[in-house]
Amino acid sequence: MWNGKNKAFTFSFDDGAVQDERAIEILNKYGLKATFNIISGFLGSTVTTIHHGRSVIRDKVLPQDLKRVYFGHEIAGHTLAHERLTELSDDAVIFQVEKDREILSDICGYNVVGFAYPCGGVNCDDRVANLIKNNSGIKYARTIGASYNFDLPKDLYQIVATAHFDDPRIEQLAEEFVNLKTNVPKLFYVYGHTYAMDINEKIDWARFENLCKLISGKPDIFYGTNTQVLLSE
Secondary structure, three states: OEOOEOEEEEEEEEEOEOHHHHHHHHHHHOOOOEEEEEOHHHOOOOOEEEEOOEEEEOOEOOHHHHHHHOOOOEEEEOOOOOOOHHHOOHHHHHHHHHHHHHHHHHHHOOOOOEEEOOOOOOOOOHHHHHHHHHHOOOOEEEOOOOOOOOOOOOOOOOEOOOEEOOOOOHHHHHHHHHHOOOOOOEEEEEEEOOOHHHHOOOOOHHHHHHHHHHHOOOOOEEEOOHHHHHOOO
């Protein structure tokens, strides 16, 4: 299915934080690919939050740096202003998603087709998914949560990833996937926020690099962006 391989691995990171650049250096070191879901209305904004008494920088990548920072990876949408879409009107949902997609497509120079639903909790439903499917250029959309399996998504507009990258079981899942023998397509899909590695509670940069090292370099695994693994024929 993926260049003759039955297993594929991909990362998905939200928000477009400046920590993405450091993550990409590690991804490139190990030959991995990721999709980065960008809030176009927040590009270039400066954000600092306090987490357990520590300041955590969550600045967003500048618009003029978008093509350089994400070169070799994929840019996808994350709404114009990080709105909870389930609480918006139909027209507002379409505007938040499609306007964001158009802005990002113009900046990065190619047609953006991916999307990740913003906010925690219930951040999508059938109404929102169908609005996006029928009224935008988006071809796939990832929500939150974890399936803890490697099955391909049945609904490309309400995708549940295998696991969050700070999940206590992430290394175990990676080892299971590496050792998996299969005659049918299987996907290991990991998501998260790169700025979380500066918080250093459940995952830090060292653990992230170890995960990348563990999953990388396997001849029977295809390493691609979300679009490459989800929309391949």
